[in-house]
Amino acid sequence: MQKSILFRSLVAIFLLGVIHFAAAQNVDEIIDKHIKAMGGADKLSKLQSLKITADMEVMNMKVPISTIIVQDKGFRSETTVQGMTVVQAISGNTGWTINPMAGQTTATALPEESVKAMATETDLTGLYNYKQKGYALTLDGEEDLAGAKVYKVSMALKNGTKRINYISKDTFYILKMIVQTTINGQEVKSENTQSDFRQVDGVTYPYTSEVSTTAMPGTTMVLKISSLEVNPKIDPKIFEMPK
Template sequence: MQHSKSLLRLLTLLMITCLGHAVLAQNVDDIVAKHIKAMGGDKLGQLQSMKITAEMDIMNMKVPITTTIVQNKGFRSETTVQGMTVVQAVSGNTGWTINPMAGNTKAVALPEDAVKSLANETDLTGLYRYKEKGYKVTLDGEEELAGAKVYKVTMILPSGVRRINYISKDTFYILKIVAQTKVNGQDIMSENTQSDFRAVDGVYYPFASEVTTSAMPGTKMGLKITALEINPKIDPKIFEMPQ
């Protein structure tokens, strides 16, 4: 009889544990679903390319940046500092850069971890259909962020990159992303606080953000988007390394 009672307690505990995980999974899926709806719903699935023109305010300088992305295929950024343009690009598993500020006026290959980091940026749709992408997502509680109540949703990409998304309980926009990645053999932590969400062709996007990174301690970078094009026609050759 005592053995039966112990077995019953164990089974009850297992059921509670399993049901608890099921409820938690349901909660995170509900939150993600509301986030996707807030960002444009199934219009996110129609994103094939994007071109972003922005200006970064860093160390009292206005730095223009143009970023071009083709979904899951290519990423290219062009940043002009003091008259010199730095280019970084990835296509598939390869990447390259032209950095005249470092004395490289011709294209050189990017390190493998830098390529992996930039390749993650070719996904324009974030949490949309995250299970199909192989992303692992968990709900890690609730917090307050600058007076706003948020859900803390952690996303781990197949590459191993960890991103913590702070999703507003009010708007279901992502108000902040904390990302951990590896660049040049070093673990880099970055924070991106997002605001000024606007709709472009039915897809919502943050037009203002403030970025800090452990690679540049004490430095805040403000970014404002001046133009955003959805599904522009992109020549895939811009991602290829110049000879």
């Protein structure tokens, strides 16, 4: 009897190991095809900086946004609303903002949680080299997303942020992301639906993003890129907090 129970337990452990290995293998196969669709490892490994100009449509307003990113080092965005420019920037483990809409005309340090949440934006290469980056991925099955067949791949980042990637079974582009993070002590969930994929210097980018977030309930923001420059030379001083 005891031998029978032991045998069944060993079989169960073996099967779980096989299932886990197969799932991991499937995730890697999906990610490999996704990386190829985004331009390939050779192109992504050489991606060092981006300069993006876009317009965001929100609450019947068109809001210009310029964003500069240096891989794993710095992020800076400037958003102009009603003639006032809001600046947000991070450099390594520190960040700051100038927000005249809130009466802040000089640079103010960002909370640590906000810096951690924004730090993910300095990774320009997404799921490329995800294991080396310390991301944990799991394949949660397949779904139908507005008529498109997708793989549902969950991802946990080292800073505690969780993201679900909906990867097209046809193009292997990420069609939608759901991100859960903590900002200012509050759990924030955001959904980003991506479309209008174009190649710039051999790397694929979504030129249109439709975003909703629990931080702004009932509001949908549509971001449309007007220009995107790959690997421009960036002065690192733009990320430093003004004195």
